[in-house]
Amino acid sequence: MSKQEIEELGSSIGYCFTDKGLLLEAVTHKSFHHENPDKASSYNERLEFLGDSVLGLVVVEYLFKLEKYYSEAIMSKIKSYIVKEAVLSDAAESISLGAYLRLGKGEKETGGRGKKSILADAMEAVFGAVYIDGGYERARDAVLRLLQDKIDTAVSSEQFFDYKTDLQEESQVRFGILPRYMTVKQEGEEHKKIFTVEVYIKGDRLGRGSGRSKKEAETIAAKEALSKIKSSENP
Structure with a gap:
């Protein structure tokens, strides 16, 4: 990724990274790392794991503050919906995240930039990277910038409520x-x-x-x- 691409992606996320290497790691798929160990010493699975937890906390906190009487069961259902592959890949597509991914040759040739699983994982990795670089509040801002509409839609649909x-x-x-x-x-x-x-x-x-x-x-x-x-x- 060029410096311009890093700035473009950061702008789409709504966050300017101090450590640009974290964003680079977040968009690096393991296939790229395995084929180019000299260009990528790590890949995004650890950040994805962290980002999944950050995302879950942001969603539950948002729901907790939105309505006091939301039960644990309701918050759990909505959180499970938001962290689904389809929802996260949609968020990734909204910022053209696939265009910035560093993929191995095989993944590129088989349409890896558009694979929902890869996009969803990278989206979580980006949230994890923002958390490490800027802390919880900035990570929360990034999550809500991209997913608040999805959360609000889930709440208003009432399909999760009992x-x-x-x-x-x-x-x-x-x-x-x-x-x-x-x-x-x-x-x-x-x-x-x-x-x-x-x-x-x-x-x-x-x-x-x-x-x-x-x-x-x-x-x-x-x-x-x-x-x-x-x-x-x-x-």
């Missing part, structure tokens, strides 16, 4: 009892019924929801109840 379980856990911790769901209305034809459910804790109605099944209605009611509990913490 509001009923979260409400049950919250109710037991705070009040020592389980929430109680009550179906208060059923309307519509048999195959097109709409159910309305209310959820109560200690006799207080905290949520109400309607859906095509009792489960859907209960989930909506639980979500509203959790929101009210959270709002009561921060008046």
Whole structure:
């Protein structure tokens, strides 16, 4: 990599490296190292291993501060999604990381610059390199610069959420009892019924929801109840 390429990649990441060698190591695949030991004394697997841990911490910290009632299970599911090969390779492609990779001849000829596994590993290695060179805050900035939209999309999609379980856990911790769901209305034809459910804790109605099944209605009611509990913490 030329000095200009290092600066270009650093700019895409949003970080200027003090030790340019760390960025060079982050984009060096083991195939290049094995074929050119005189040009690369190391390759990116150690930085990738470190970057994976840094990435996980950044994602969980972001979720922890975003919503207090996100359970361990929800944070774990979203983190697992963000560190997937497909998500990381997309982030790598957004900054054209493949163009900067140092690959062995065989990997180049078999399309290594576009392989999702290689791109994802290199992306984690870059995060690890930023952490070593600039510390946690700069690494966090780099991760969120490239992945915050993905995290926010995962949160807004609600596919990872289990509001009923979260409400049950919250109710037991705070009040020592389980929430109680009550179906208060059923309307519509048999195959097109709409159910309305209310959820109560200690006799207080905290949520109400309607859906095509009792489960859907209960989930909506639980979500509203959790929101009210959270709002009561921060008046």
